[in-house]
Amino acid sequence: MKMTTVFRRAFAAVLVGSVALTASAAQAQDRPLRLVLNVGLQTLDPIAGPSFVTRNFSYMVFDTLVSVDSKGEYRPQMLDNWRISDDGLTYTFTLRDGLEFSDGAPVTAEDCVASLKRWGARDSLGRRLMAATKEMRVADAKTFVLELARPFGLVIEALGKPSVQVPFIMPARLAANTPPTTPVAEVVGSGPFLFLRDQWIPGxxxxxxxxxxxxxxxxxxxxxxxxxxxxxxxxxxxxxxxxxxxxxxxxxxxxxxxxxxxxxxxxxxxxxxxxxxxxxxxGAEIVGGISINHHQPPFDNVLIRRAVQQVLDRREIIAAEGVPADFARPDCVSVYACGTFYASDVGTEPVRENGIARAKALLQQAGYAGQRVVFLQPADSALINPIGLVMLERLKQAGFNLDVQTADWSSHAQRWIQRQPLAQGGWSLLPVVYTGFDLANPLSNPGIGYNCTGNQPWGYCDGAMTPVIERFEAEHDPARRREIAGELQQLSVSHANFPLAGQFASPxxxxxxxxxxxxxxxxxxxxxxxxxx
Missing domain, CATH: 3.40.190.10 (Periplasmic binding protein-like II)
Structure with a gap:
């Protein structure tokens, strides 16, 4: 009898402890996971809003057909499989079972085709894939076909592009009826989380x-x-x-x-x-750079763009960030992120040693006469603000007539994609940061991939680069593609499409x-x- 009483008390104590542990586990599971982003979220459409914060948002609520793993290999995600014809011109994609959008509608091949077309009208890599495509057609509810008009060696890499702008899939009713520069009216995805719009406080x-x-x-x-x-x-x-x-x-x-x-x-x-x-x-590292408005004076002059390129002292800019020595790559001069496949020193001689004196000489050669330069400074970005402060000081030293306009990143991002004259709210220069993922491939690289596409904000167009890009697109051999990437790097540096300002880790x-x-x-x-x- 006594042993029974002891056993009952012990069992009750264990039961109470178990309930407490279960409650503690439940509380831990229910407690919100809180993430602090670099800047506040303003734009909810991953195609209309080319920024990291929108990308981060989109991975929560949307999904992709193909995804890249930790080894850099591309694997089916929403897809069950894909098949490639013997001539390499026809790709057949089949969705996996059970995919649904957050509104309860099944994900269909029609949604995929509409989403890819919208993305392909906006993104640099997507535009080039669409230009090489003869037809995208729906075969059945779960299958669609992409038929190329000419060889294009990066179809799977394009569909699995990891960073801005990512080919996320959304319902055809939204993708087919919304211009790529206009945010979709609803956030309806097939990703692992749901967005609560009624609790959203923009920014x-x-x-x-x-x-x-x-x-x-x-x-x-x-x-x-x-x-x-x-x-x-x-x-x-x-x-x-x-x-x-x-x-x-x-x-x-x-x-x-x-x-x-x-x-x-x-x-x-x-x-x-x-x-x-x-x-x-x-690819996970940060690369600073300066976006140049090629559409209007004075930066329609390549000599003046090269002067900006000479102003960017990588060591001084990285030092302004306060980056520890083992987190910095001040010697990286490649337009492709160092540590990624295409990175090299080919054609980088003009930027290996930058200097104010060289910038002044280029401005004099160009006949620069003090035209106003509108410099947009994103003060709310802990990463961009220090870079911008160094840039604008060195630009002044070189002789640029700067009109510095300071605001939050979201406000500047809206101006960045416009083509307004300076007198009507236009811009000339904007310091930016990208991840190495964005700069890893020539066709997604901001200084190469947008060549002659007319896409904002990258308004550059170098006729000599166009046939080289076409050779790169058609090439299937990785080693040969790497050689062509070196040619593209040389042209990008010479044309001063997108001057870079240093690579560093900001983990x-x-x-x-x-x-x-x-x-x-x-x-x-x-x-x-x-x-x-």
Missing amino acids: ERTVFVRNPRYRPRAEPADGLAGGKVARVQRVEFVNMTDPGLRAAAIQNGEVDYLEYAPIDYIPLIQRNRNLVLAKARG AVWRAELKGVIDFGFPVLWNIQRDGS
């Missing part, structure tokens, strides 16, 4: 919950590929403009994940056992209690769960 907070209709792939998550399992119920994107506030918030556990660790605080973060600093490099940081974080180079928020959940 401040964005809220998501798990999508109950999403059916992940069976294989483990790997990079952007594999099973996108949403293991937390709710995710919040929040905006904190002050780097010190971000650092305090992640250390105190008020937020879980920073898209970019505040660079000044990296040594402190490295010493904190409760925090994990991302290790991804190469993400997250709380150590988060398990399953995919260290890819930008926030991937599926597969994550809290320790104990």
Whole structure:
């Protein structure tokens, strides 16, 4: 009898402890995962809004036909498979079973064709794929065919493009009826999370919950590929403009994940056992640059663009970011991100040693007479603001007549895609940052891929580059493509299409209690769960 009483008490204690552990796990699972982005979210359409923050948003709610894994290999995502004809001109794509949009409609081949056409009218790589395409047609509800008019060696790479602008799939009723420069009226995707529009505060907070209709792939998550399992119920994107506030918030556990660790605080973060600093490099690194408006004077003159190119001292710009030495690549002169396949020094002689004196000589040779240059400075971006401050000071030293206009990134981004004259709100120069993923391939590289496309904001057009791009597009052999990429690099540098300002790592940081974080180079928020959940 006594033993029975003891057993009952022990069992009750175990039961209470089990309930407490279960409740604790449930609380951990239900607690929102809070991510701090570099800038606030304003645009919800990944095709109309070519920015990292919109890309991050879109990976939450949309999905892709093809995805790239951690090894850089392209794998089916929404697709079950693809088949390529013997002559390499016809691709047949079949969707996997069970795909649904968030409104309950099934994902069909018609949705895929409409989405790819809209993306292909906007993105640099997409435009080139569409130009090489004879026809895209629906074969049945789950199958569509892409028939090429001429050889194009990067079809799968185009469909699996990881960063801006990504060929996400949305319903045909939206994609087919919305111009690519106009945001779609609804956010309807087939991704792992749902966007709660009624809780969205533009530029401040964005809220998501798990999508109950999403059916992940069976294989483990790997990079952007594999099973996108949403293991937390709710995710919040929040905006904190002050780097010190971000650092305090992640250390105190008020937020879980920073898209970019505040660079000044990296040594402190490295010493904190409760925090994990991302290790991804190469394509995951940041590359600074300056977007030039080629459409109007004075930058329709190549000599004046080359003067801007000479102003960009990589060491000084990276130093302004405060990047630790082992996080910086001041010697990287390639227009392709160093650490990626096409990176080389071919044709980079003009930018290996930059200088103000050379910039002044080029301006004198060009006959620059002090025309006004509107310099847009995004003050709210912790990454871009320091780069821009160094740029504008050196531009002044070289003799440019600058009209510096300071605002938040979202406001400048809207002006960036316009062609207004300076007197009507136009612009001349804008400091920007890209990831190495965006610069890794010539056809997606901002200084090459938009050549003679007329697409904003990249208004450059070099006739000598066009046939070289065509050779690159048609080439299937990777080694030969690398040689052609070197030719394209030489032309891009000579034409000063998109002068670069240095490559460095600005890694993400997250709380150590988060398990399953995919260290890819930008926030991937599926597969994550809290320790104990």
